Amino acid sequence: MSGGPLTLHVPEPTPCAEAADFSRLHLSEAGQLRRPAVDVEAGEIRDLAYGLIRVLDGEGRAVGPWSGACTIDQLRAGLRAMLKTRAYDSRMTMLQRQRKTSFYMQCTGEEAISCGFQSALQAGDMNFPTYRQQGLLIAQDWPVVDMMCQVLSNEKDRMKGRQLPVFYSAREAGFFSISGNLATQYVQAVGWAMASAMRGDNRVAAAWIGEGATAENDFHAALVFASVYRPPVVLNVVNNQWAISTAQSVAGGESATFAARAHGYGIPALRVDGNDYLAVRAAACWAVERARRNLGPTLIEWVTYRAAPHSTSDDPSKYRAPEDGAAWPLGDPVERLKDHLIGLGAWSEARHVQLKAELDEEIGIAAKAAQGFGTLVEGSKCSPASMFDDVYKLMPPHLREQRQELGF
Amino acid sequence: MSSLTMIEAIRDAMDVMMARDDRVVTFGQDVGRFGGVFRCTDGLQRKYGPSRCFDTPISESGIVGIAVGMGAYGLRPIAEIQFADYMYPAYDQLVSEAARLRFRSAGEFSSPIVVRMPCGGGIFGAQTHSQSPEALFTHVAGLKTVIPSNPHDAKGLLIAAIEDDDPVMFLEPKRIYNGPFDGHHDRPVVPWSKHELSETPEGYYTVPIGKAAVRRQGTDVSILAYGTMVHVVEAARQSVGVDAEIIDLRSLVPLDLETIIQSVVKTGRCLIVHEATRTSGFGAELSALIQERCFYHLEAPVVRVTGWDTPYPHAQEWDYFPGPDRVGRALTRLMES
Ligand SMILES: Cc1ncc(C[n+]2csc(CCOP(=O)(O)OP(=O)(O)O)c2C)c(N)n1
Numbered sequence: 001m002s003g004g005p006l007t008l009h010v011p012e013p014t015p016c017a018e019a020a021d022f023s024r025l026h027l028s029e030a031g032q033l034r035r036p037a038v039d040v041e042a043g044e045i046r047d048l049a050y051g052l053i054r055v056l057d058g059e060g061r062a063v064g065p066w067s068g069a070c071t072i073d074q075l076r077a078g079l080r081a082m083l084k085t086r087a088y089d090s091r092m093t094m095l096q097r098q099r100k101t102s103f104y105m106q107c108t109g110e111e112a113i114s115c116g117f118q119s120a121l122q123a124g125d126m127n128f129p130t131y132r133q134q135g136l137l138i139a140q141d142w143p144v145v146d147m148m149c150q151v152l153s154n155e156k157d158r159m160k161g162r163q164l165p166v167f168y169s170a171r172e173a174g175f176f177s178i179s180g181n182l183a184t185q186y187v188q189a190v191g192w193a194m195a196s197a198m199r200g201d202n203r204v205a206a207a208w209i210g211e212g213a214t215a216e217n218d219f220h221a222a223l224v225f226a227s228v229y230r231p232p233v234v235l236n237v238v239n240n241q242w243a244i245s246t247a248q249s250v251a252g253g254e255s256a257t258f259a260a261r262a263h264g265y266g267i268p269a270l271r272v273d274g275n276d277y278l279a280v281r282a283a284a285c286w287a288v289e290r291a292r293r294n295l296g297p298t299l300i301e302w303v304t305y306r307a308a309p310h311s312t313s314d315d316p317s318k319y320r321a322p323e324d325g326a327a328w329p330l331g332d333p334v335e336r337l338k339d340h341l342i343g344l345g346a347w348s349e350a351r352h353v354q355l356k357a358e359l360d361e362e363i364g365i366a367a368k369a370a371q372g373f374g375t376l377v378e379g380s381k382c383s384p385a386s387m388f389d390d391v392y393k394l395m396p397p398h399l400r401e402q403r404q405e406l407g408f
Numbered sequence: 409m410s411s412l413t414m415i416e417a418i419r420d421a422m423d424v425m426m427a428r429d430d431r432v433v434t435f436g437q438d439v440g441r442f443g444g445v446f447r448c449t450d451g452l453q454r455k456y457g458p459s460r461c462f463d464t465p466i467s468e469s470g471i472v473g474i475a476v477g478m479g480a481y482g483l484r485p486i487a488e489i490q491f492a493d494y495m496y497p498a499y500d501q502l503v504s505e506a507a508r509l510r511f512r513s514a515g516e517f518s519s520p521i522v523v524r525m526p527c528g529g530g531i532f533g534a535q536t537h538s539q540s541p542e543a544l545f546t547h548v549a550g551l552k553t554v555i556p557s558n559p560h561d562a563k564g565l566l567i568a569a570i571e572d573d574d575p576v577m578f579l580e581p582k583r584i585y586n587g588p589f590d591g592h593h594d595r596p597v598v599p600w601s602k603h604e605l606s607e608t609p610e611g612y613y614t615v616p617i618g619k620a621a622v623r624r625q626g627t628d629v630s631i632l633a634y635g636t637m638v639h640v641v642e643a644a645r646q647s648v649g650v651d652a653e654i655i656d657l658r659s660l661v662p663l664d665l666e667t668i669i670q671s672v673v674k675t676g677r678c679l680i681v682h683e684a685t686r687t688s689g690f691g692a693e694l695s696a697l698i699q700e701r702c703f704y705h706l707e708a709p710v711v712r713v714t715g716w717d718t719p720y721p722h723a724q725e726w727d728y729f730p731g732p733d734r735v736g737r738a739l740t741r742l743m744e745s
Pocket of ligand 1: 132180181182210212213214240242244310437466468490497
């Protein structure tokens with residue numbers, strides 16, 4: 001019966017020196033997967049957690065049952081939101097390099113997911129985002145100066161300089177305060193959605209997590225509670241292939257898809273091409289409608305690629321090949337939507353170049369305005385005395401004493 | 409002897425022990441292939457293979473939980489928590505499991521594990537990359553808690569921790585990973601090579617857990633500190649110009665009470681400095697012990713300088729950090745009282 005000594009299986013990502021291998025990505029053809037009715041049972045769509053819902057084909061045409069979720073104007077708005085997010089990211093990265101702030105995180109390559117998803121929500125809904133969903137704010141035209149002031153930790157920062165850059169909070173925009181502790185908010189989104197149901201409202205919650213952080217207990221707790229109480233929540237898993245230096249195989253992606261994790265809990269799951277704006281919007285609308293019609297939670301794995309470093313503190317050349325991104329088979333979400341719109345005769349290269357220039361200028365002006373309110377290193381910022389506020393609703397005596405000791 | 413940074417010293421300790429003892433293994437987030445976000449495990453996977461140094465899923469409870477299981481099997485696991493701020497999901501595994509396994513099984517099983525974690529502020533890490541949670545460990549019966557302040561001690565203490573048969577929480581003040589930071593954040597970074605305690609013996613040696621180090625002999629006042637604050641209090645002492653005795657605790661549990669008592673009895677004054685929040689911080693324990701053991705020798709009340717009782721802010725980091733000015737003012741007050 002002996003099979004020799006046991007050995008430990010440790011997933012081995014492609015070595016840095018070799019071209020990336022995306023052959024195990026479980027791709028489907030555009031238009032290949034069916035679009036079930038929103039009241040489908042989880043068990044009837046188990047295959048959708050292993051295939052990949054795609055609308056845009058290789059020629060940039062929209063095909064199959066998931067196409068037709070967007071008007072031309074919506075698509076152009078989506079393109080604009082993605083381009084604006086990209087312009088914002090590159091400007092903020094530049095400011096960090098100029099040492100105007102300590103840190104920044106881009107979402108390059110993943111813009112379609114947050115921008116497309118936001119367009120499926122309505123006022124009153126609540127996102128529980130990670131640090132890579134700035135598109136949720138930008139797609140609803142939330143003032144970028146406001147976001148920049150947070151990044152710069154200046155006097156106009158709504159978080160009063162307390163939080164790490166990009167850890168926004170915007171209640172009016174349905175954007176829950178970001179925690180730095182991974183996965184904690186996934187289960188909070190479920191609780192928020194339960195509360196919406198308990199109160200007889202019709203508000204929907206969206207939980208966000210990276211594939212790496214699905215390993216945390218809170219992810220699994222969220223799925224259990226979502227499965228038991230069936231609250232109106234969309235459980236988003238953004239699989240961008242990397243968690244800092246760690247490939248998705250180390251999060252369990254080698255054994256099953258992340259979408260398939262929902263099956264053990266009886267939660268319907270979709271696996272979607274996250275670089276295909278049309279597919280994103282179609283799937284988001286499907287899941288949000290399910291939630292709003294009291295049909296319960298949906299888990300969506302968005303398959304995408306983290307094109308930029310993890311953060312400004314990270315150097316990906318130490319752990320992934322420079323060609324890794326180029327080998328990524330699902331392309332770039334901006335280019336794909338642009339090609340689609342051009343194919344429809346609703347866009348042109350010239351208009352694209354012009355829009356980019358306009359957005360760069362808009363972001364540049366906003367960045368100047370934001371820096372006018374100070375940066376982490378110069379100008380005004382929130383008084384040190386403010387760090388004693390909001391620890392409690394009413395400042396207890398010992399904090400008052402400590403504030404005095406600091407000289408305020 | 410060679411001059412090492414904290415990072416190199418920590419890596420060297422693991423390297424020495426992995427070479428000596430094939431039961432020693434290390435793992436954590438980004439620890440294997442990449443070598444850790446602070447590079448503490450760089451090269452260990454290449455040298456010892458992926459079943460002795462590997463990447464884990466992002467699950468702190470999982471990381472500490474498997475360490476407990478491996479330790480029970482007979483291995484000597486060194487688990488890395490990427491930032492001390494992220495150890496809370498593992499807290500149940502530490503408190504209810506690692507700390508009590510020996511007790512509840514009457515010694516049948518034990519947890520000879522080391523949990524390494526970068527702690528402390530000073531890098532604009534804000535509330536989730538700056539915390540000093542040592543008091544959450546010292547409060548738990550069954551855990552040992554160690555915080556080195558220099559490369560020489562880091563290597564010797566880590567080797568001692570790996571050999572220890574009980575669970576050791578090994579906190580690494582990240583602000584001094586690359587140089588002995590004295591709290592003057594507006595001055596150029598001093599490299600470890602300029603500091604005598606970066607001189608580290610080659611190969612195996614230990615620094616015993618539970619022994620403090622008297623960094624400076626003095627007669628006016630005893631200053632108790634650990635980690636980054638050892639360097640900060642020295643800067644403050646110089647600027648105030650008092651003949652202070654500086655004690656680097658190095659290990660909080662077990663605590664070298666003898667060295668502390670000897671010093672306080674001699675000087676009659678005591679200043680306690682830590683970066684963690686004040687209320688129920690380790691300084692409270694030290695202060696109580698001194699009151700119990702040295703009351704009749706004290707010429708002034710014991711004074712604490714600590715982080716404020718707020719979360720660690722981003723933009724106001726240097727107003728939060730108990731730097732040399734604040735320590736200096738407290739020293740002056742203490743000498744006048
Ligand atoms: C509880 C906790 N553990 C560890 C970290 C450190 N950390 C920050 S981001 C990150 C990787 C997350 O990867 P993933 O979930 O895939 O999201 P992505 O960054 O790819 O968007 C890690 C390990 C953290 N922030 N919180």
